[in-house]
Amino acid sequence: MPSEIHQLPKNVPVCPVRGSVIYPTMVQHIDASRAISINAIEAAMEGEKVILIVSQRDKDVDDPKGDDLYDIGTACNVLRVRKNPDGTVQMLVSAVARVKATNYQRGDYLTADIEPLPAGKNKPVEVQALTRELREKFDTIVSGGKLNAEAVQTIASKDDVGEMADHIAFNLDFRLEDKQALLETENLTQRLTKLLTLLDTEQEVQSLQQKIRTQVKEEIDKNQREYYLREQMKVIQKELSGGDDEEGDEAEAFRAKIDALDLKPEVKKEIDREVNRLARMHPDAAEASVIRTYLTWITELPWNERSEDRLDVEEAAQVLDEDHYGLDKVKDRVLEFLAVRRLRKERAERGELSAEEVNKGPILVFTGPPGVGKTSIAQSIAKSLGRKYVRIALGGARDESDIRGHRRTYIGAMPGRIIQGIRTAGTKNPVILLDEVDKLGSSYQGDPSAALLEVLDPSQNQHFTDHYLGVPFDLSEVMFIATANYPEQIPPALMDRMEVIEFNSYIEQEKLEIAKRYLLPRQLIQNGLKQNQIAFTDAALEKLISHYTREAGVRNLEREVGTVARKVARKIATGKTKRAKVTDKELETYLGKPRHTPETEGLEDMVGVSTGMFYTPVGGDILFVETSIMPGKGLVLTGQLGDVMKESARAALTYAKSNAERFHIDKAKLDDSEIHVHVPAGAIPKEGPSAGGAMATSLISALTGIPARHDVAMTGEMTLTGRYLPIGGLKEKVLGARRAGIKHIILPKANEADIADIPMHLRSSMRFHPAETVDQVLDVALVGGLKALETTRDGSAPAVTTSKRKPTRRAGAGARA
Numbered sequence: 001m002p003s004e005i006h007q008l009p010k011n012v013p014v015c016p017v018r019g020s021v022i023y024p025t026m027v028q029h030i031d032a033s034r035a036i037s038i039n040a041i042e043a044a045m046e047g048e049k050v051i052l053i054v055s056q057r058d059k060d061v062d063d064p065k066g067d068d069l070y071d072i073g074t075a076c077n078v079l080r081v082r083k084n085p086d087g088t089v090q091m092l093v094s095a096v097a098r099v100k101a102t103n104y105q106r107g108d109y110l111t112a113d114i115e116p117l118p119a120g121k122n123k124p125v126e127v128q129a130l131t132r133e134l135r136e137k138f139d140t141i142v143s144g145g146k147l148n149a150e151a152v153q154t155i156a157s158k159d160d161v162g163e164m165a166d167h168i169a170f171n172l173d174f175r176l177e178d179k180q181a182l183l184e185t186e187n188l189t190q191r192l193t194k195l196l197t198l199l200d201t202e203q204e205v206q207s208l209q210q211k212i213r214t215q216v217k218e219e220i221d222k223n224q225r226e227y228y229l230r231e232q233m234k235v236i237q238k239e240l241s242g243g244d245d246e247e248g249d250e251a252e253a254f255r256a257k258i259d260a261l262d263l264k265p266e267v268k269k270e271i272d273r274e275v276n277r278l279a280r281m282h283p284d285a286a287e288a289s290v291i292r293t294y295l296t297w298i299t300e301l302p303w304n305e306r307s308e309d310r311l312d313v314e315e316a317a318q319v320l321d322e323d324h325y326g327l328d329k330v331k332d333r334v335l336e337f338l339a340v341r342r343l344r345k346e347r348a349e350r351g352e353l354s355a356e357e358v359n360k361g362p363i364l365v366f367t368g369p370p371g372v373g374k375t376s377i378a379q380s381i382a383k384s385l386g387r388k389y390v391r392i393a394l395g396g397a398r399d400e401s402d403i404r405g406h407r408r409t410y411i412g413a414m415p416g417r418i419i420q421g422i423r424t425a426g427t428k429n430p431v432i433l434l435d436e437v438d439k440l441g442s443s444y445q446g447d448p449s450a451a452l453l454e455v456l457d458p459s460q461n462q463h464f465t466d467h468y469l470g471v472p473f474d475l476s477e478v479m480f481i482a483t484a485n486y487p488e489q490i491p492p493a494l495m496d497r498m499e500v501i502e503f504n505s506y507i508e509q510e511k512l513e514i515a516k517r518y519l520l521p522r523q524l525i526q527n528g529l530k531q532n533q534i535a536f537t538d539a540a541l542e543k544l545i546s547h548y549t550r551e552a553g554v555r556n557l558e559r560e561v562g563t564v565a566r567k568v569a570r571k572i573a574t575g576k577t578k579r580a581k582v583t584d585k586e587l588e589t590y591l592g593k594p595r596h597t598p599e600t601e602g603l604e605d606m607v608g609v610s611t612g613m614f615y616t617p618v619g620g621d622i623l624f625v626e627t628s629i630m631p632g633k634g635l636v637l638t639g640q641l642g643d644v645m646k647e648s649a650r651a652a653l654t655y656a657k658s659n660a661e662r663f664h665i666d667k668a669k670l671d672d673s674e675i676h677v678h679v680p681a682g683a684i685p686k687e688g689p690s691a692g693g694a695m696a697t698s699l700i701s702a703l704t705g706i707p708a709r710h711d712v713a714m715t716g717e718m719t720l721t722g723r724y725l726p727i728g729g730l731k732e733k734v735l736g737a738r739r740a741g742i743k744h745i746i747l748p749k750a751n752e753a754d755i756a757d758i759p760m761h762l763r764s765s766m767r768f769h770p771a772e773t774v775d776q777v778l779d780v781a782l783v784g785g786l787k788a789l790e791t792t793r794d795g796s797a798p799a800v801t802t803s804k805r806k807p808t809r810r811a812g813a814g815a816r817a
């Protein structure tokens with residue numbers, strides 16, 4: 001208790017306060033504005049400077065009476081009073097004691113009788129425990145941030161636990177009733193217990209408040225984040241869709257397109273499912289773009305589009321003739337094929353055949369050297385039928401997926417080449433040219449030919465399922481035509497379903513006709529020339545064919561004709577001439593020096609040099625076999641000969657040795673000679689048994705010194721006993737030999753029937769010498785024939801002459817003799 005008051009006056013002025021409670025030992029400012037308060041303060045100052053501060057029960061009462069005030073208040077010393085200019089008064093008081101007020105009297109101000117509250121007894125242990133508890137609680141209150149720094153400082157400095165408790169109560173945000181209750185409790189134990197209870201409640205409220213605050217904050221954060229992201233998404237969608245964000249419309253647009261396709265129910269069901277997935281999906285999802293591409297493919301396929309077939313055989317014949325010279329066999333076969341189709345279709349229309357039967361039949365495969373019109377006749381077939389034409393290159397197709405596509409789960413998956421072709425065609429019944437079926441590869445990822453088999457099989461191709469599409473597409477109305485350079489390399493299973501139509505190399509005369517009737521008119525148009533502005537003489541075209549091109553087909557010929565036409569076009573355009581006549585002499589001014597001359601041109605009969613024949617997929621040609629004898633031992637073979645060809649050289653030598661006596665060959669000299677057989681051009685690998693006859697001729701010519709004829713070429717396999725066996729590719733070989741200027745052909749007797757395949761006019765300009773034995777070969781091939789060979793000669797084998805031959809010209813693919 002402050003020292004100034006040793007004894008409280010009995011009756012004191014009363015200053016009512018609203019909403020707060022003052023505890024003993026506190027020094028506080030009190031602002032008074034009501035008359036009842038100001039008067040009480042003045043009375044206190046005039047008297048013993050003691051005043052009772054007591055709270056109103058109801059803070060809204062302006063002019064309180066005794067009943068409006070609590071019975072317990074705080075007796076205070078008035079330390080200082082200051083009057084403010086506005087009439088209010090500020091009083092500084094020092095609280096002294098809790099007192100009970102009785103007998104409230106009202107005059108200009110309130111007065112009351114006061115007496116201190118009894119403190120009651122405290123057990124020191126209890127006080128100690130409560131003190132400790134309060135100090136701990138105080139720490140948590142401080143860390144909760146509920147008290148300002150000044151209050152914390154003041155409270156912490158209190159040694160007296162009662163004072164500490166009062167200060168805590170004053171500074172915390174308790175209800176007025178609770179604060180009053182603490183004032184009314186003088187007993188320390190009870191007061192501390194009450195305070196601790198209040199603090200516990202406060203703490204709970206506080207943590208609950210914190211929890212609520214955190215929750216509210218999280219909720220706000222989450223809402224804000226979602227709102228922000230959603231807004232961003234809207235903007236992105238809008239940007240992507242070019243201003244309108246109608247993602248639903250996209251699926252609807254697909255739905256409408258798909259409805260219009262008139263698909264089979266099972267196919268439609270599958271595709272509808274994808275459309276529904278797209279509709280549910282966020283438009284920016286990666287998966288959505290996969291589905292979009294898929295649906296685009298589906299809607300672009302000609303599920304029910306077809307061109308009307310023109311199965312008029314006469315008309316087709318006319319179209320084929322218009323576009324192609326010759327090729328009679330091919331054209332006949334194509335027309336037969338169309339005729340059968342037509343009859344089948346008519347029967348199907350009468351209900352005698354199923355629709356599937358109409359399309360049955362073999363697949364045509366066109367085989368032959370490049371540039372002979374395989375591709376272009378397929379195009380004409382499509383034209384004559386009134387169908388669309390698509391070419392699918394199969395060269396290099398190694399995986400099943402090339403034909404059948406990748407499953408959509410692959411990144412960048414695409415349909416296979418067949419479905420791609422169908423889309424390009426835009427109808428479900430095009431003519432599809434499967435180019436180069438012989439170049440199909442296979443790899444560990446499945447065999448494309450197996451998939452192709454399904455494509456070509458009429459009983460399966462109605463339900464051809466591309467992995468990418470995942471639904472069947474009907475290929476049964478497609479007309480497939482295949483091409484191949486090497487028919488023997490077509491996978492056997494495929495070959496079974498095919499009918500081979502062979503295209504042959506053209507001979508000069510055919511080339512001349514093709515050039516005059518087709519290539520030249522085409523090149524005139526392409527180079528903007530009128531018919532009367534350029535004329536080629538036949539001699540010019542013949543020279544173009546024989547001296548500027550060397551090919552089985554007419555592709556280079558067309559290019560050369562084009563070159564001349566272009567140069568003429570330039571002359572006309574620059575006004576140098578009005579029209580041009582191209583003669584064989586002038587050809588050089590347009591095309592430069594001739595690039596090829598027939599290989600036998602300017603050659604003479606020579607010792608040790610014979611002419612063989614070979615063929616490659618790009619056509620036939622001749623090869624030379626040269627033999628040279630010199631001192632030494634053994635047989636040397638050069639010119640990249642394959643095993644079989646080497647063996648035929650050995651067989652030829654053995655044949656020569658075993659007939660040495662008959663042919664008057666010096667045996668002793670033979671044993672001391674090195675025999676070198678060479679086949680130019682050395683850079684090209686050569687293989688096959690059919691150069692046997694040429695080997696024997698060359699060797700025996702070298703050993704006997706009898707020259708071989710340069711205008712004779714031969715093909716045929718020989719045995720050790722001198723029989724002459726059949727070979728393949730006779731027609732191409734003969735055509736090649738003819739191009740090289742050869743007049744006489746020695747062929748195995750067993751191949752005689754093949755001569756019929758060689759065009760008539762060519763046959764008449766050449767002589768064919770069928771042979772059953774090597775003797776018969778030598779009889780034609782050597783100058784003077786067998787007779788010369790069997791006649792005794794004085795000299796032995798002469799040294800080899802240097803030949804005037806040019807090397808054989810073919811490069812690239814290996815040659816088969």
Ligand SMILES: Nc1ncnc2c1ncn2[C@@H]1O[C@H](COP(=O)(O)OP(=O)(O)OP(=O)(O)O)[C@@H](O)[C@H]1O
Nearest residue numbers: 323324325369370371372373374375376514518554
């Ligand atoms: N008999 C022919 N009548 C008219 N033109 C022809 C004839 N044969 C070929 N041609 C023309 O020769 C050119 C080459 O023919 P095409 O492209 O059809 O050859 P290809 O046999 O398919 O060759 P490849 O095997 O290299 O594909 C074409 O322009 C074609 O029109």
